[in-house]
Amino acid sequence: MVKYLLFPILLLSFFISSAEARVYLDINAPTFVRxxxxxxxxxxxxxxxxxxxxxxxxxxxxxxxxxxxxxVVPHQDFPLHLQQREGIPNPLSLEEWMPxxxxxxxxxxxxxxxxxxxxxxxxxxxxxIEKKHLVGKEYEGPIETxxxxxxxxxxxxxxxxxxxxxxxxxxxxxxxxxGESKEIYSADFDGESVKQITQNQSINLSPAWxxxxxxxxxxxxxxxxxxxxxxxxxxxxxxRFLFFPGLNAxxxxxxxxxxxxxxxxxxxxxxIYLVDANGGNPKKLTKGHGNEASPRWxxxxxxxxxxxxxxxxxxxxxxxxxxxxxxxLTFEGNYNTEPSWSPKGDRITFCGRVxxxxxxxxxxxxxxxxxxxxxxxxxxxSPCWSPDGRYIAFSSTRTGGSKIYITNSNGLNQRPLxxxxxxxxxxxxxxxxx
Amino acid sequence: xxxKGCPMVGKGFNILVLIFCFGLLMMGCPKKAVIKxxxxxxxxxxxxxxxxxxxxxxxxxxERALREKELKExxxxxxxxxxxxxxxxxxxxxxxxxIESSLLRDIHFDFDQYDIRPGDKEILKAxxxxxxxxxxxxxxxxxxxxxxxxxEYNLALGERRANSVKNYLLSLGIxxxxxxxxxxxxxRPVDPGHYEEAWAKNRRAHFIILSK
Numbered sequence: 001m002v003k004y005l006l007f008p009i010l011l012l013s014f015f016i017s018s019a020e021a022r023v024y025l026d027i028n029a030p031t032f033v034r035x036x037x038x039x040x041x042x043x044x045x046x047x048x049x050x051x052x053x054x055x056x057x058x059x060x061x062x063x064x065x066x067x068x069x070x071x072v073v074p075h076q077d078f079p080l081h082l083q084q085r086e087g088i089p090n091p092l093s094l095e096e097w098m099p100x101x102x103x104x105x106x107x108x109x110x111x112x113x114x115x116x117x118x119x120x121x122x123x124x125x126x127x128x129i130e131k132k133h134l135v136g137k138e139y140e141g142p143i144e145t146x147x148x149x150x151x152x153x154x155x156x157x158x159x160x161x162x163x164x165x166x167x168x169x170x171x172x173x174x175x176x177x178x179g180e181s182k183e184i185y186s187a188d189f190d191g192e193s194v195k196q197i198t199q200n201q202s203i204n205l206s207p208a209w210x211x212x213x214x215x216x217x218x219x220x221x222x223x224x225x226x227x228x229x230x231x232x233x234x235x236x237x238x239x240r241f242l243f244f245p246g247l248n249a250x251x252x253x254x255x256x257x258x259x260x261x262x263x264x265x266x267x268x269x270x271x272i273y274l275v276d277a278n279g280g281n282p283k284k285l286t287k288g289h290g291n292e293a294s295p296r297w298x299x300x301x302x303x304x305x306x307x308x309x310x311x312x313x314x315x316x317x318x319x320x321x322x323x324x325x326x327x328x329l330t331f332e333g334n335y336n337t338e339p340s341w342s343p344k345g346d347r348i349t350f351c352g353r354v355x356x357x358x359x360x361x362x363x364x365x366x367x368x369x370x371x372x373x374x375x376x377x378x379x380x381x382s383p384c385w386s387p388d389g390r391y392i393a394f395s396s397t398r399t400g401g402s403k404i405y406i407t408n409s410n411g412l413n414q415r416p417l418x419x420x421x422x423x424x425x426x427x428x429x430x431x432x433x434x
Numbered sequence: 435x436x437x438k439g440c441p442m443v444g445k446g447f448n449i450l451v452l453i454f455c456f457g458l459l460m461m462g463c464p465k466k467a468v469i470k471x472x473x474x475x476x477x478x479x480x481x482x483x484x485x486x487x488x489x490x491x492x493x494x495x496x497e498r499a500l501r502e503k504e505l506k507e508x509x510x511x512x513x514x515x516x517x518x519x520x521x522x523x524x525x526x527x528x529x530x531x532x533i534e535s536s537l538l539r540d541i542h543f544d545f546d547q548y549d550i551r552p553g554d555k556e557i558l559k560a561x562x563x564x565x566x567x568x569x570x571x572x573x574x575x576x577x578x579x580x581x582x583x584x585x586e587y588n589l590a591l592g593e594r595r596a597n598s599v600k601n602y603l604l605s606l607g608i609x610x611x612x613x614x615x616x617x618x619x620x621x622r623p624v625d626p627g628h629y630e631e632a633w634a635k636n637r638r639a640h641f642i643i644l645s646k
Contacts, residue, residue, distance in 0.1 A: 181527050203528075203622075221528050222527065225616060226617065245614065246617075263589065265593045265615075268615075270593050270594070291587070292590065293586045293590040294587065309587075337586070425585070
């Protein structure tokens with residue numbers, strides 16, 4: 001497990017310390033303008049290799065852009081004397097940075113520890129409009145955790161502007177087709193650190209993060225039946241824990257991690273079942289003759305959204321976690337599947353078919369406020385919400401092969417997660433790795 | 435399989451014995467008649483008729499024997515054809531070696547549907563006949579979908595397709611313990627194309643033999 005220290009730095013006396021809770025950006029607004037942010041060159045303190053500092057700078061710039069909140073002012077747009085400036089500027093001379101058009105300025109330094117294995121990052125964030133210091137922090141840890149430190153820094157910057165932390169220290173698990181098989185991978189929020197988790201040449205589907213981020217439950221055909229397995233993030237401790245004849249698929253964890261809802265085919269068709277997290281005590285929740293699919297636990301643990309074709313076409317339904325109080329949520333269109341709850345529990349994103357194409361939608365859990373997030377961009381499937389509710393990950397065939405995309409939850413700022421050629425599907429978002 | 439053939443051979447043999455005895459009787463009788471009585475026109479007519487009948491019976495017997503031989507040959511040919519149709523198959527990442535037979539033909543489904551098409555019932559009847567002929571075989575029905583649907587709902591649809599085929603075979607008298615089902619959803623298309631012809635091929639129930 002990665003360990004590193006976090007040292008919030010004391011605000012120096014000459015900084016204006018009135019960083020009161022001002023919300024600059026409302027991500028839920030239908031549109032918003034990205035905050036232009038100036039990033040002066042970082043300084044390499046002492047014998048710190050410039051390549052290391054360059055990596056910090058690049059990861060930082062990339063993650064600020066990916067967040068969808070910021071537009072990084074191009075370095076070449078700086079006046080020459082500022083292009084050469086490195087490190088944290090004197091807070092009393094912030095005026096000279098203002099003509100760049102930036103509304104915020106983030107500057108920092110890197111320090112390589114004397115043992116050569118640890119690194120310290122120090123940054124300060126300024127509001128250029130109000131000419132005030134917003135926050136300054138230091139992060140210290142082994143060099144291999146450098147990207148993680150930058151992710152936490154970006155989370156902090158986002159917090160300063162929105163009063164809610166970002167999700168730059170989260171991961172997205174997804175499925176990658178490799179010939180006839182499908183393996184489960186994970187990547188950081190910025191698409192870096194892509195890692196293969198399963199390596200068994202089988203068909204592995206529907207990854208679901210345990211609420212503590214330590215394990216992934218998924219379906220695999222290893223034993224010639226779609227059974228449920230558990231695996232650690234490093235690919236170790238593969239363990240089959242639910243293997244009734246027929247389907248054991250589409251797991252979703254209860255928020256407390258004690259139970260799992262899933263699809264099972266014990267009666268010759270798919271129904272929604274509740275089991276203990278070790279696979280014990282299966283209990284059928286759905287009744288009737290429909291095909292039931294994709295159960296997803298609500299963030300407060302009280303409700304389960306799922307798909308049923310009991311009305312004649314697949315639609316999203318919500319029921320209480322004991323199977324009572326079933327109500328239909330979607331009425332538009334005749335193919336609405338793959339629900340995922342927003343972390344606040346007020347909206348559900350799903351995949352709906354319109355004119356033969358699959359697109360991503362969100363809808364209020366009261367059935368109002370239907371929004372379409374994708375248009376004219378191939379087939380878009382398997383949406384899932386980020387733990388802060390600001391983003392939705394999904395798969396899209398807009399450039400040919402199926403790839404994981406990330407969009408702001410209002411549909412803006414859609415970008416591919418990784419630089420792969422395709423074959424990706426079925427994303428699942430972790431909680432924050434604190 | 436051989437057991438099923440035995441009663442046929444036994445029955446045929448019984449008939450042969452009967453015909454043979456009858457023939458002996460027929461051949462014996464006229465001799466006695468010659469010694470004891472003067473041949474009359476009536477008697478010789480009767481004799482001729484009996485000879486004719488014997489000849490006819492013998493011809494019938496020969497024909498029947500021929501037919502039986504042909505049937506046996508056909509059965510053996512069918513058995514050879516079935517044995518020849520068997521191909522063992524191993525899929526990486528999926529446990530076990532299974533057997534496929536081109537005589538266990540796929541059936542296909544309409545988009546988003548799992549009921550068996552009227553035309554495909556004939557295919558399943560042939561499958562049932564084959565399964566009855568080889569009562570030790572255990573099969574697995576795979577339910578498959580085309581790519582135009584979401585992953586998990588397609589798993590449910592594939593489960594339903596496999597089970598509707600299973601139920602039809604049960605209704606034709608195949609015991610429950612000889613049939614298992616598995617849904618692959620849209621995960622294992624036979625045709626990777628993104629057009630109607632490929633989709634139609636992929637919406638299928640496929641049969642594999644788990645044990646002979």
